[in-house]
Amino acid sequence: MAIIDPFVMHANALKSRVTRPNDVTMKVKYCGICHSDVCQIRYEWGASEYPMVPGHEVVGVMKEVGCEVADFKVGQTTGVRCMVWSCQTCESCDDGLEQYCPKKIWTYNGVDTDGTPTYGGYSTEMVCDRKYVLGIPENCPLDAASPFLCAGITTFSPMKYYGMTEKGKSLGVIGLGGLGRMAVKCAKAFGLRVTVFSTSPGKEKESRELLGADDFIISTDKEKIKAAESTIDNIIDTVSAVHPVDVYLGLLKTNGKFIMVGIPESPLQFSPNSVISWRRCVGGSLLGGVAETQEILDFCGIYHSFELQQQMMNCWIVCCIQTLEAFCGCNSECS
Ligand SMILES: [Zn+2]
Numbered sequence: 583m584a585i586i587d588p589f590v591m592h593a594n595a596l597k598s599r600v601t602r603p604n605d606v607t608m609k610v611k612y613c614g615i616c617h618s619d620v621c622q623i624r625y626e627w628g629a630s631e632y633p634m635v636p637g638h639e640v641v642g643v644m645k646e647v648g649c650e651v652a653d654f655k656v657g658q659t660t661g662v663r664c665m666v667w668s669c670q671t672c673e674s675c676d677d678g679l680e681q682y683c684p685k686k687i688w689t690y691n692g693v694d695t696d697g698t699p700t701y702g703g704y705s706t707e708m709v710c711d712r713k714y715v716l717g718i719p720e721n722c723p724l725d726a727a728s729p730f731l732c733a734g735i736t737t738f739s740p741m742k743y744y745g746m747t748e749k750g751k752s753l754g755v756i757g758l759g760g761l762g763r764m765a766v767k768c769a770k771a772f773g774l775r776v777t778v779f780s781t782s783p784g785k786e787k788e789s790r791e792l793l794g795a796d797d798f799i800i801s802t803d804k805e806k807i808k809a810a811e812s813t814i815d816n817i818i819d820t821v822s823a824v825h826p827v828d829v830y831l832g833l834l835k836t837n838g839k840f841i842m843v844g845i846p847e848s849p850l851q852f853s854p855n856s857v858i859s860w861r862r863c864v865g866g867s868l869l870g871g872v873a874e875t876q877e878i879l880d881f882c883g884i885y886h887s888f889e890l891q892q893q894m895m896n897c898w899i900v901c902c903i904q905t906l907e908a909f910c911g912c913n914s915e916c917s
Pocket residue numbers: 616617618619638732733
């Protein structure tokens with residue numbers, strides 16, 4: 583597509599660093615397209631550096647292994663996600679929560695430990711410190727693995743941390759973009775009852791038939807929203823556009839949790855009474871740690887059949903197309 587040509591042109595002109603003793607070099611096979619790639623390319627978060635090589639759901643085959651690396655072998659399938667470094671000494675790093683390390687280095691649009699810019703996975707090769715490289719389970723197709731590295735872990739991590747995985751409990755998923763789709767699939771794997779909330783009626787068939795959602799409610803359907811009040815145990819809000827919050831808080835039971843993983847451009851508002859009178863909790867979550875990301879890859883390797891993986895891949899392709907459409911200005915949102 584013509585619009586991404588400038589980035590591809592720069593990517594071809596840029597070289598990765600040589601493989602250091604603790605590095606591995608990966609031949610890139612697949613790289614997901616995340617909504618945040620579009621935000622960064624468009625300077626929507628106000629901190630983009632150009633030339634930029636986006637891409638942080640990188641999957642490939644190990645091409646070269648540094649002399650100090652003992653647990654990866656040439657030819658092994660591996661992945662790199664949003665981070666390529668953290669300090670390894672702070673409390674967050676000690677707790678396996680490297681994504682909250684104040685000195686973390688992003689996979690692209692960051693500054694590496696040697697002062698050079700970091701470049702992402704829309705490339706032919708990638709060099710990364712071994713500590714930030716994940717192993718891809720043998721039964722997981724490489725193309726299907728890539729969305730787990732950002733969208734998957736971003737929804738899996740809060741479900742686990744906030745205690746939202748108890749079989750039989752209900753989960754509302756707001757928005758059906760990349761995050762929303764992965765949230766539904768993870769929730770179903772945990773045995774949750776899932777209701778998808780979306781502004782797009784066209785997503786009902788996919789939600790129910792492909793992703794396995796139990797219910798689908800159009801966010802503007804006042805009657806159905808009213809009927810769903812105080813019926814849902816927990817909600818994950820994946821929408822990255824400004825949207826009302828009180829209406830969704832009202833859907834939670836007493837003690838319900840409302841967890842945000844999307845980042846709108848402007849602040850969201852809600853009434854304190856929407857949480858106080860039902861002891862509801864509003865929280866947030868960013869990505870996941872290295873070990874936890876390996877956990878979701880292994881989890882999906884164990885719990886999802888090849889057929890399901892392919893279904894997830896099909897969902898991912900749909901979202902990628904929508905993301906690119908949004909990027910091209912054809913469509914204003916992917917929720
Ligand atoms: Zn992402």
